[in-house]
Amino acid sequence: MINQDDLRVESLGECLFASPLNFASAAHSEESYFRCEDDRVRMTVRFRTGADDADSLSFEEAGPRKKVYFDPAQSTAAIVTCGGLSPGLNNVVRSIFHEASENYGIKRVLGIRNGYLGLNPQSGLAPIEITREFVEPIDKIGGTVLGSSRGPQDPAVMADFLQSHNINMLFCLGGDGTQRGAHKLSEELLRRNAPIAVIGIPKTIDNDVPFVRLSFGFTTALEKAAEVIRGAHVEARDAINGISVVKLMGRHAGFIAAGASVVSQEVDFTLVPEVPFPLEGDGGLLHSLERRMRDRGHAVIVVAEGAGQHLFQSTEQRRDHSGNLLHEDIGHFLRQRIAEHFAERELPVSIKYIDPSYHIRSVPANVYDRYLCDQMARHAVHAAMAGKTDAMIGFEHHHYIHVPIPATSKIAKQMEVTGDLWRAVLEATSQPRW
Amino acid sequence: MINQDDLRVESLGECLFASPLNFASAAHSEESYFRCEDDRVRMTVRFRTGADDADSLSFEEAGPRKKVYFDPAQSTAAIVTCGGLSPGLNNVVRSIFHEASENYGIKRVLGIRNGYLGLNPQSGLAPIEITREFVEPIDKIGGTVLGSSRGPQDPAVMADFLQSHNINMLFCLGGDGTQRGAHKLSEELLRRNAPIAVIGIPKTIDNDVPFVRLSFGFTTALEKAAEVIRGAHVEARDAINGISVVKLMGRHAGFIAAGASVVSQEVDFTLVPEVPFPLEGDGGLLHSLERRMRDRGHAVIVVAEGAGQHLFQSTEQRRDHSGNLLHEDIGHFLRQRIAEHFAERELPVSIKYIDPSYHIRSVPANVYDRYLCDQMARHAVHAAMAGKTDAMIGFEHHHYIHVPIPATSKIAKQMEVTGDLWRAVLEATSQPRW
Amino acid sequence: MINQDDLRVESLGECLFASPLNFASAAHSEESYFRCEDDRVRMTVRFRTGADDADSLSFEEAGPRKKVYFDPAQSTAAIVTCGGLSPGLNNVVRSIFHEASENYGIKRVLGIRNGYLGLNPQSGLAPIEITREFVEPIDKIGGTVLGSSRGPQDPAVMADFLQSHNINMLFCLGGDGTQRGAHKLSEELLRRNAPIAVIGIPKTIDNDVPFVRLSFGFTTALEKAAEVIRGAHVEARDAINGISVVKLMGRHAGFIAAGASVVSQEVDFTLVPEVPFPLEGDGGLLHSLERRMRDRGHAVIVVAEGAGQHLFQSTEQRRDHSGNLLHEDIGHFLRQRIAEHFAERELPVSIKYIDPSYHIRSVPANVYDRYLCDQMARHAVHAAMAGKTDAMIGFEHHHYIHVPIPATSKIAKQMEVTGDLWRAVLEATSQPRW
C-alpha cells in the first residue's frame, strides 16, 4: 500500500536562482506556465457516489519552477540510457539537450555511453559531448545513439564519476532495474551531500512501470505488433484451417498483447500473465480453439511471453538431460501442443508461429510517443533544475508528475484484470472468461 | 459556465432486461465490468493545496449496464456518419456492428448513407444492411464506407424515418453541427415519446469538441501533419535561405498545428487562432522571421487555417470588385507578405508553401485512434442499450463518459493558451511570447 | 540449354473475333497498341564487341491482339491462387477482373477457392463469382481473398471441373509447382481438344522463376526485409559487442538476402545458397566475424534459409533419436556456433536472432509491385484472349513476354554469382570473397 508520505519528493535544497525561462507575453502573465510545490494531481479520478472517497492521494505536478536550484551557466548535465531498446530513446535525448542547453542555457550536456557501464571508468567508455548537430537527425533513427547495456554498477563508483566530471544532474532512462540503480546512486550522493540531481525517466516498452499511464515506446510497440497481427490474420485466413500464434513482449504484464489485440480486432485468443488459462479440458484453450476452428476455419492467438507460466510448474517430466526445465517458452510450447491436439483429432491444421520481438523495439517512435518523449524529457530537466532528486517523471490523467523513485518499487504494475483494457479484450475476442 | 445539472444525462426509461453480456469468470465476478449510474469521473484532477476545491463537477461513467432498456433480439440499430472525413470512421462503424450484433445480439444494424441526408426519404438513399463480411476489410481503408454529407435535415423528417424503419437506436458520428442535429432529433423523439436512443460519437479532426480530450482521427492527423512538416523542414534546410510555410487544419482551434509542431520539433513559428500575433514591427512575425533567417539560414512556419484572422479585419482595401473580403486565406497571405518583406530587404529567400489538408484526413486511423474508435463505438452501444439518449460519448482522464449533448454547446473548446500544450510549443520553437 | 524451339508458345487455334478493345484516337492509330506474333523481345542485351553473338534467342512479346480467340460475351474466366503468400496476389486478381470484365466484356469471372484444391469437387469449395464490389478494396489488404493451398490435384479432375463449369480460361498464380500443375492441366485439356486456355502468372517471393526478372512481391519483400535489417543493425550497434543474425526467405536462391543487403547498406555478411562459405578456419565466417567485431564492435549477418546447407552434410552426429538430421535450420545453427565461438575466446557478445518470414509475405504490395501485378494480370488476359495456352507471362528488360511453361522447368533460376547483384553485395559488405 502506498500512502501520501511515500509520494513526497526528495529535494537537494532551496532554489535561489531565478529561472532563465521566459514565458511572459503581452496577453498572459508567465505565472500560468510555472508550477509550484502546491500544484498537485489526484491519483484517482473515478469514484462511486455515496462511497467514501478513500483515495485522497496526490502527486506533485511536474513543470518549470520560477526559482531554480542550479546556475545553468555553471552546470553540466548528463544522460544515460540503460537496458533493452524502446522506441523514442533518441527523442528523449534530443529534447533533454534542447531544453537544457537552449532553453535553460546549461553550458554542457554529456552523453554517457552504454548505460551505467559508461559511469564506470574501468569500461574505458568516455562520455560524448552532445551538440545541436549531434542531436539533429537522431529522432529519425531507432535505438539509442548513446548505446546501452544491462546491469547495475557500484553506486560509489558512479558517484565518483559524476563528481570527478563535475556533473550536476543525471538523467537515467530505463526500466525498474535502472530506476533502482538511480535510487541507490541518489542515496549515495545524498549521503555525500553532493548537490547532484538524479532524475529518472521511465523507459518500459511493456508499460509496466507504476505511475506511468503510458510509457514512451509503448504505442509504437502496439503499432508494430498490430502490423504483425494483421499479417498473422492474413496467413491464418488464407490457408486451409490456418492458425497463427503470435508471441509478443510482456514478461510480467500483458499490456502489449492486450492493447495490440484491441487495436487489431482480429484476434481470437489473447493470453497474458495476469489471466491464467486452462489448456486442456472443457473450456480450456485447446477445446475453445477447436470449436473456433470448426466455426470459422481459422484463428489468431496472441500470447505474451510471460503468459501461461503455470502450465510449466507441474510438468516435471519436461526436463532435459541436465535437469533444466524445458519449454518455458510459452510460444513454442503452445505451437507444439496445438499441433498435437489437432493431430490427435485428425483435423489437419496449418500453424504459423511468429515472434517479432526485436523488430518491434528498434524502430523510431510514432507520433504519440514522440510527444510523450519530448514532454518526459523537458519535465525531467525542469525537475533537475528545481533541485529534485531520487525522483522519476510519471504520467497520469494526461498530466506529468514527480514520483519518488522508491515509491515505484512498492507496486508491481500489471494490467487490471477487472479494468477497461481487459474488458476491451474480452469485447474484441470471442475467448472464454477464464 | 457548466454546472452539475448540465451534466445530467437524459434517459428513455427504466432498464428491465438483463444484459446479454457475460463477463463472469472463475476468477472474477462480472460485477467488476459493469458500471452503474453512481460511477462517476471527476472533471478536473489538478488542484492547488490549500485552494478551495471549487470544481466538484463529475460525469457519469460510460460502460455496460447489468440491466438494459432494449430487448436486443427485437432491436434495430442504425449508424450515420456526417461532415468532413476524419481517420477512423470505418473503425467506429465496424466496432459498433461487432458490439451490437455479436456481443449484444441486436438483430439488425443499418448503415445510413451520406449523413443526415440519408435519413430523408427524398434523397432516395436506402440504408445498407451491415454484415460481418461488409465490415471485415473496412478498417484498412480511409474515409467512411457509408458516405457522408454536410448540413442538417428536418428533425421531424428524420424522426419519421427512424420510426418507419423500426430503428431503436441511432449512432451519430460527427462534429458540433452533427451533435446539434442529434440533439434536435432527440428532442423531437422525446416529444413524440418515441423510445429511440440517439447517441453521439464525437468526430472532429480538429479536436475541438468539449469533454473529449483526444478525439479519434486527431493523432493520425498529427502523424500525417508531422510527416509534411518533416518534408517542409527538409525543403527549407536544403535551399539557400529556405522558408517553408505549412498550412494545417484548425479553423477555431490550433490543436493540430500545435501538436504537430511539438511532435516534429522542427518548427520555428507556430501560428494558431488562440494566439493573435503581430505581423509587422519589432517583435512581429516578419521581424522575428528575419532574425531567424540571419541566424540559421532557414525557417519553418506552421499556420492553422484559422490563425491571424485579426490581420484581415482592418484591411479595408483588400476587397474584390464585388466587395468581398479578399485574402482570408492566412496561408497565401503570409506567403505573399513574407515574399514582399524579404524583397524589400533585398534578402533573396526561397519560399515553399504547402497545404496538405485532404491528404491528412482521408488516411486509415493509426494505432492510437484505432483504440479510441473501438472504445467510443462500444461505449456508444452500451449507452444506447442502457436507454441513454441525447448523450455523447466523451473521454477525459483516460475514461469514457456520458455527456449530455446540450452541454457540449455551452463551451467552445480551444487550446488553453496558458496550458501544457502551448507551453510545449513555446519550449519547442524559438518564437516570441506574443 | 534452352533453344529457340523451346520458346514457341502453344496456341488453341486461329483467332476469328475482332478484339473489343478500342485504342484508336484522333492522334494515333490503334495499331501501335496491338502486338502481333512477329513482335519479339531479345533474351540478352549485353554483348562483347567482336565476340560471336551466340545468343539470338527471343520471346514472343505479350500484349493485346487485334483478333481474339474467344467471344467475350460467351466466355467465363477463372482465377486460382496457389502456394505460399506473396504481396500482390489480390492486385493481380483485381486487374484480371477489370481487364476481363470491363475492358473485354467477359461475362463472368470466377474465383477458385484455396488453390488447386478448389478445382476438385471433393473439397466442397464452390467458386466465388467475382464482382466490381468484391475487388474494390482488396488491393489494400495482404494475402489472397481467394484463399490458397499447397500441392497438386489430378489434372483430369481439374479438367473435368473446368469443362463442367464452362470455364474458357484459367489464370494460375503460383510458383514452380503451380506452373507444373498448370502445364499438366494444359496437356490434359489439349489431349481432350478442350478449347480452354491455361495461363500462368509467376508468383515467387524468392524471385526464382526463370524468365521473370522481378516477380511481383519481391521488392515488397525487400522493403520489409530491409526494415528488419535496419532494426537488427540498431540492436547490434547499441549493445556492447552486438551481433544480429537475420534469417530471410530463399531456399534455393538468395535474391532476397542479397537484394535486402544492398538496399540496407548495413550488412556485414550476406550468406546465400549460391555461395558456399567456410565456417571455421582462417578466412571462415567465424574468423572474419571475429575480426569485424574487434574492428567495429558490432556486426549484422543476413542469411538466406537455404544458405550453408553444405555445413550439415558431414555432421553425422547431429541426428535425433529417430535418426532425423538435426539443425538443418542454418539460422539457429549459426547463432549457436557464433555463441560457442566467442565463448571459447572469452569475448562476450550479445547475439540477437531475428526470423521475420511471415511478416514479410503477408503485407500489401508496394508501389513497384502494384505496377507489376497490374501488367502481369492484363497481359495474362490478353494472352488467354489470344488463345495462348500452357504459357506463362514473363518479364525481361522491362517488357512482358510469353513463356512456354515447359521452358521454365528447364532452368533453375538462381542468382548469378558473377553477376551484378552479387557484385553489389560484395561492394556493400566487407565480407571475404569466398
Place this chain on the structure above:
Amino acid sequence: MINQDDLRVESLGECLFASPLNFASAAHSEESYFRCEDDRVRMTVRFRTGADDADSLSFEEAGPRKKVYFDPAQSTAAIVTCGGLSPGLNNVVRSIFHEASENYGIKRVLGIRNGYLGLNPQSGLAPIEITREFVEPIDKIGGTVLGSSRGPQDPAVMADFLQSHNINMLFCLGGDGTQRGAHKLSEELLRRNAPIAVIGIPKTIDNDVPFVRLSFGFTTALEKAAEVIRGAHVEARDAINGISVVKLMGRHAGFIAAGASVVSQEVDFTLVPEVPFPLEGDGGLLHSLERRMRDRGHAVIVVAEGAGQHLFQSTEQRRDHSGNLLHEDIGHFLRQRIAEHFAERELPVSIKYIDPSYHIRSVPANVYDRYLCDQMARHAVHAAMAGKTDAMIGFEHHHYIHVPIPATSKIAKQMEVTGDLWRAVLEATSQPRW
C-alpha cells in the same frame, strides 16, 4: 537522331594503375566482375521478325575496370547536388563515399555545398570533408545533406575551384540543366588538359532524362503520389457527387501522373503533357467527366503540371493588368472550369483540389530507389576511376551504362504515347482515347 558516334564516351587517357578492388575468390576469377571497353548494352530489345534490325546502337557498359586512371591514395573526389530535391540524393552521396573511400581507398571525399554555387568561391561556402560518421544516418533522412541551389556558374570559375582544391573527380547529381553545366565544365577542363573527371548522375523526379529508364526518386514519388490519389479517391467516393483533382509533378513529361494512375487503379482521367485533350464539346474532358459522374457518382482526375498548356494559348483575354498570361496553372484552371460546367448544368458537385508536390519530393527513398542510388553511385565512381569524363551513368534494360552527356541533350525524353505505359493508363482508366 542519335547515331553510334554520339555514344562514344570521352576519356582522360590511358589507365595505368591496377584497380585496388579485389573480387577474386576460390570459386570465381575476378575477371567476371570487371568490365572492359568492349562490353556493351544494346539500346533496343524489341524487334519485329522480318523487319530490318535498324537499330544496332549500343552503349558502353558501366562497371569496374581492371586498370584505373587515378592513383586512389593521391586522389580527391567531390560531390555536388543541384536543383530540386528528389528522394535518394543522400543515398547516392553515402554510396559514393563508401565506394570511393572504403573500396578504392581514395584519400579524401569532399561535399560541395548548395549546388554549383559552392564551386564559386564568392559564395563563401566551404566544402565539407565527408566521413563515415557523416554519412552514417543520412539515408534515413530526405533532401540532400549537402544543400542545393539552382542555376549555372561560370565553367572557368568552377574549373579553377577544382584545380585549386586538387580535386580529381567531380560527381554532379542533377537534371538536364545540371548535366549541361557538367558538360561545359568538362569541356573547360579538357581544354585546360586538366586530368579531372566529371561524371554526371541523373537526378530527375520526373524521370525525363534520356537513357535512364527509371531515375532514382521516381518510384518513391509514385509511391507518395499514389498515397495522395488514394486519399483523393476516398474524398470523392464518400462525398455526394465528389470530384477530386490531383495535380502532380511533370512539366514536360507525364511519367509520374501516368505511373501513379496505373499504380493506384482508382483514377478516371489522367492528363499529361504528351496527350493534348479537348476540354469542351462532345468527347471533351468536361463532357466525359459529366457522363462519368452520372454513371458512378464520383471521379478522380490526375493532371500533370505540364498538361493542357494548349488550352491557354488561345485565351488572349486571360491576362492580368500587367499583361501577364494568367491561369497557366492547369490544376486551378481545371478546378474552376469543372465547377463552372457543373454549375451551368445545375448538378451540384463537391470538388477537392490537391497539390502535394513538396511532400512527394522531400521524403527518404523507397527500397527500389535505394538500390538504384547505390548502383548509380558506385558505377559513377568506377567510371571516374577509369578516367571517363563528360559522361553520365545511364540505366537501360536493368544494366548500367556510360552515356556521353552531350547525347542526353539531343533527345527530349517524354512518355511514348504509343508505348506500354500509356496503354496501361488507358487500360486502367475509363478515359477517351484523345
